[in-house]
Structure formats: C-alpha cells, structure tokens
Amino acid sequence: MPAPRIVVLPGSNRTGSFNRRLEALVVRELRAKGADVVDVDLRDYAMPLYDGDLEAEHGVPEPARRLHALFRTAAGVFIVTPEYNASIPPLTKNTIDWISRVREDGGIPAAFGGPVFALAAASPGGLGGYRGLMALRQSLELGLGASVLPSMVSVARAMEAFDAAGDLLSPAHVQSLERTVAALLAAAEARMPRVPPA
Helix, strand or coil: CCCCEEEEEECCCCCCCHHHHHHHHHHHHHHHCCCEEEECCHHHHCCCCCCHHHHHHHCCCHHHHHHHHHHHHCCEEEEECCCECCECCHHHHHHHHHHHCCCCCCCCCHHHHCCEEEEEEECCCCCCCHHHHHHHHHHHHHHHCCEECCCCEEECCHHHCECCCCCECCHHHHHHHHHHHHHHHHHHHHHCCCCCCC
C-alpha cells in the first residue's frame, strides 16, 4: 500500500516562530514514520484578506485553489498554529476561509471532508495555545464537517520548551507529538482505498 500523503500546514510565517519549530518536528516525525509529507510554506500561497466582493469580482485566488487541490490529494492534514487573543490567528483563519470557498456541487468543500486533521500549537503562555486549538477545532468540525483527532499537541512556555537544536525538551511533549503523529497516520491509512491482491 502506498504511504499516506500528509499535508503539514503552519499557521505562522514569522522568523523564529515557536510554531515553525514545532512544525519542523512534526514533518520530521511523519517522514520517520514513512509518510509522504507535503511541507507547506504559506509564503508561497499569499492571499488577500477574505472579501466577498473581491471573490464576486475576481473569484477564488489561485493560491487557495492550489491549497484546495493539495488537501484533496491528502489522507491527512496536520495544522500547527499559534494562538492569537485566545482564538485562531489571522493567517490560519484566512487560509482556511479561502480554501473553503472552493465549492464542489454547492456543498461542504471536499478538501475538508476527505482528510483527517490533527492540530498542534506552541505558545509562551501556560496553556500552550489550547484555546486557539479549540477554536480551530470548532471551525473545522462544526463549520466545515472535518474529522479532527481528539488528541492535540499543546506546548506551553515555548521559550523554554526547545533545545538549541530545535528538539523538544519535555518527554511529555515528545510523547504527545509521537502519539498524535501515530494516530493521524493510523486514521489516514484507514481512509485510503484498499487495493485487492493480484
């Protein structure tokens, strides 16, 4: 059976971002487990803020269509995002909003109904981005009909959480990441079509 394709989507473009460090570990762990990883850099998918008038005049931006196509080919999507004001940061929200505008047959976008989603965050605060992850879960599950894994990776006090090489220092954080990656791969593989033996 082919390796499951997993799209890893960072919710931050900031240089030195704790979430970009965490995303790099997600990518490394997925590849170590044999996944076909698509490591997205949202700087390659620049889009304006969602605007209904802009959409009506110009349609969905081409970068959103490309991301939609990536999601459609994926068995899983791993979103690693910061938390802003106890909710979803603008870059993550805007990206999801634009992808959701690529409709097929007028219904829920297949980009969200097909793959299994996993979520992670790193935050300087004591809750590790948990409030933002819950807001993102609500948007994905209730708004877009996505299947999101129950477990999430939440790295608190991120300024103390990584060593000089970018690895997580806490065994609990390492185990959480490994457990969530394993759960995503198991769920993704279960959704892949089975090829009957020759």
